[in-house]
Amino acid sequence: MEDNLLTSYVKAHGQGKWRSLPKRAGLKRCGKSCRLRWLNYLRPDIKRGNITxxxxxxxxxxxxxxxxxxxxxxxxxxxxxxxxxxxxxxxxxxxxxxQPQLIQTKATKCKNLLILPPPSPSPNYQNHNINNNMNIQLHHHHYYLPNQSQAKPRVNEDGSDHENHNNIWQVNSFEVNNAADFCTDLINLDSTMEPHAQLVLDGWATSPINAFQNATMDFDSLALLLHSEDWP
DNA sequence: AAATAGATCAACCGCCAGGGT
DNA sequence: CACCCTGGCGGTTGATCTATT
Missing domain, CATH: 1.10.10.60 (Homeodomain-like)
Structure with a gap:
């Protein structure tokens, strides 16, 4: 009933003026609620069904x-x-x-951010040190590891793992195969980690990784990409 | 069939940015 | 400038549905 009123009102008068809409349309919801209902449910271009x-x-x-x-x-x-x-x-x-067993799925193919335990990184990787022994806070689901044996959480003195340590990992080095993906991983770093983030970004701007492959991509071009009709 | 746990999703809430005055 | 209004966003909640015991 309210949906019908809201739908017909928006179709007749268009979107906007949500605050005053309920009164004019004869609805008992607040304007915010009307807007949400329209945008998330009543809009004619809403796609129904499961995510493909x-x-x-x-x-x-x-x-x-x-x-x-x-x-x-x-x-x-x-x-x-x-x-x-x-x-x-x-x-x-x-x-x-x-889920740990999914550590080797598609997303984990990204090897760009290596999180390695001290003292020395694997010789199998070409490393570009940005800032040794830098502590960086990461979201649970935002880091991608080559495999579990090459990256371990820092263990507390009492033997407990990083989960009791506010997700602080010790980062020694970075490997970059693809500049765009590396850029992606930087964006996914926790925004609360300042000033460390700036160190990483400074490293991005000045370190040898810029000589890599598609390293011409920078944050401005990333922003352009996001607004491009060619994406994805 | 009933009770319980887990999953799903619409709606709510608080915060923020931008525009107008 | 400061203030207010509005729209928009992301996090969270709670009602409902579904599966399991």
Whole structure:
């Protein structure tokens, strides 16, 4: 009933003026609630049905690139809402990234960020030290490891693992195979880690990794890419 | 069939940015 | 400038549905 009122009102008068809409349309909801109902449910271009495999793949890629910026991700998935994608991530996808056996799935192919235990990194990798023994805070699901044997959490003095240490990992070095992916991983670093983030970004700007492959990509071009119709 | 646990998703809430005055 | 209003965003909650015991 309210949905019908809201739908017909928006179709007749267009979106906007949400605060005053309930009064004019004869609804008992607040304006915010009307807006949410329209955007997430009543809009005619809403896509119904389950998330497809392709959409899931795209969500994973975009989330890797953008983090929890659901509206931006939704903008790349026609007919899907930010709320829907957020729910899908929080209920379905997040499990995939927190299950250890999936450490070698597609997302883990990214070897760009090596998190290695001291003292010395593996000789099998070409390393570019940005800042030795730098402590960086990472989100649970935002780091990608080559395999479990090459990266270990720092162990506390009492033998407990990093989970009791506010997710602080000791980062010694970085390996970069693809500049764009490296850029992605930097973006996914916890924004609360300042000033360490700036150290990393400084390293990004000045370290030898810029000589690598597609290393011409910078953050400005990344932003352009995100707004490009060619993406993904 | 009933009770319980787990999963899903729409809705709510608080915060923030931008525009207008 | 400071203040207010509005729209938008992301995190969280709670109701409902589904599966399991």
């Amino acid at each position: 495999h392709d959409e899931e793949d795209l969500i994973i890629r975009l989330h890797k690139l953008l983090g929890n910026r659901w509206s931006l991700i939704a903008g790349r998935l026609p007919g899907r809402t930010d709320n829907e994608i957020k729910n899908y991530w929080n209920t379905t996808l997040i499990k995939k990234f927190t």
